[in-house]
Amino acid sequence: MIANESLHRAVRPYGLEQPRYAGKGSSSLNAGFISGSPRFNYGADNYKIPADVIATREQLREVAGRHGVDLRTAALQFSAAADVASAPVVGAGSAGQIVEDYTSMQTRTPVDFWAELKAEGLIYAQAPTPNGVTCEHRAAGGGNPLENFPFQ
Structure with missing residues (x-):
């Protein structure tokens, strides 16, 4: 969810109208950072978190709180929203986390939550976002679960 503009630009080159490949969202939770873990992404220095990244997470939490949204849930849904993503990939340290991910x-x-994130510049204004429907609803049409998911 953090640094989403660069990722969006990398997978959606200018002029590409239809996706030509499906990708898996990696690090949907920024290695747990979005949900409160004391690390950001991966690597030897992932515990050295820049102050601006921590500030961004706090801003995301504030917006989520105003809308009654769990930030971890939003991050998982955000990573699945792009039509070029086939599935978010999330690690789980327990069976309970698997249930939490499914529930998310x-x-x-x-929809107003996503609109505020864009208006505040917390997510890329052109990034696709879930349009107020659940992933279960999206998959109800059968076939590719992404076919019936309305995006903004």
């Missing part, structure tokens, strides 16, 4: 993908996240 069934939860409705208000």
Whole structure:
């Protein structure tokens, strides 16, 4: 969810109207950082978190709080929203985390939440976001679960 503009630009080159490949979202939670872990992404120095990254997470939490949204849930849904993503990939340290991840993908996240994140510059203004429907609803049409998911 953090640094999403550069990722969006990398997978959506100018002029590409239809996706030509499907990708897996990696580090949907920035290695757990979004959900509160004391590390950001991966690597030997992932515990050295820049102050601006911590500030961004706090801003994301504030917006999420105003809308009654769990930030971890929003990050998982955000990583699945792009039509070039085939699935978010999340690690789980327990069976309970698997249930939490599943539940997150069934939860409705208000469209106004995504609009505020874009208006505040916290996510890339052109990034696709879930449009107030659950991933369960999206998959109800059968076939590719991304076919029936309305994006903003």
